Amino acid sequence: MGIIEISVALISVAFVVLVIYFVKTLVTVQRSLQQLNDNMTSMQSRVDELSRETTDLIRQTNRLTEDIYNKSQSLDQLFKSAEEIGQATRQVTSSLRQISATIMDSVTRSVQHTTVKNQSKLDEIMKVVSLSMELWHKWQAYRTQKEHDHNSEGGIKYGRSK
Secondary structure (H helix, E strand, C coil), X not given: CCHHHHHHHHHHHHHHHHHHHHHHXXXXXXXXXXXXXXXHHHHHHHHHHHHHHHHHHHHHHHHHHHHHHHHHHHHHHHHHHHHHHHHHHHHHHHHHXXXXXXXXXHHHHHHHHHHHHXXXXXXXXXXXXXXXXXXXXXXXXXXXXXXXXXHHCCCCCCCCCC
């Protein structure tokens, strides 16, 4: 066997080894690509699922945001109404204070006027009562004196008895 034949045999063996190695590499690459494809498919389904969940979450968030907005608008109206009620209450309270002050002032003036009027009448009545009492006492003293004078003269006591 010559060197050429040995060289060809070695080249053939090397080529077969190279082909086997290349086939193994291709099989490994094919498995890796298949695994990568499976992973990509799995990831795609997960991304689709996450996309649906995210879409649902965004829709719920939008509904919630709209609901909160509507309720805040209602609360704004409620607070405006409460503010208007507060203003009306302050106005009514202010009016009642003014009316109360006016009534108190009127009653005070009326009482003062009536008191002054009645005081002068009361003074006159007291003078009349005082004079009447004084006259009564004088009459009683006169009567007692008269009875005493009549009794001291030795006469019989006529008249009313006490």
